[in-house]
Amino acid sequence: MSARLVTTTKGTVITNPPIAQLLFDDTRVAVVWLVIRVLLGWEWVSAALNHLGSDAWMSGTALKGFWTGAVAVPANGRPAIAFDWYRTFIQSLLDAGAYTWFAKLVAYGELVVGIALIVGIFVGFAAFFGGFMNWNYIMAGSASVNGLMFFATILVILAWKTAGYYGLDRYVLARLGTPWDRKPAEAQHSKDATASPTTA
Secondary structure (H helix, E strand, C coil): CCCCCCCCCCCEEEECCCCHHHHHHHHHHHHHHHHHHHHHEEEHHHHHHHCCCCHHHHHHHHHHHHHHHHHCCCCCCCCCCCCCCHHHHHHHHCCCCCCHHHCCCHHHHHHHHHHHHHHHCCCHHHHHHHHHHHHHHHHCCCCCCCHHHHHHHHHHHHCCHHHCCCHHHHHHHHHCCCCCCCCCHHHHHHHHHHHCCCCC
């Protein structure tokens, strides 16, 4: 099945602007994404090490305190959580005592995301999960550096093809391909099998 391209009524294919192609598709800019992703990765690893080395965090006590403060609605002023549905979600986690295991999930999740970004393996997936954590921190009322990290993460996700070029993705993606495409080796084998023999 052939791919369907977005075209105008005159049949002209609509493509990304040159600046987007340069930033997100061109390996000449990969060194920029290397710097950004390593900085992001180090932030995640640092946060993970702080959590892993904290008995209060790993036992869930610190996370319970954070959630309790986040769901509180003050008599005056604005609550930490702006959306009622998200406050209900956090409250349900509190009521279920999920902080005892969720704290460990957060700490090890931060570590895995950080390492993946630094070494440059499955950068798109790592950045997505990192951005998801940033989004949750922001939703829970913890701004800090999360807004800036979330913005940088979105850019890394957009540049997923080249963000890991100076890293393991340069070899892993070339070997495995992507989940939505056939593996390069299989595609080449199929092409060779269907090609008609040439005659001198």
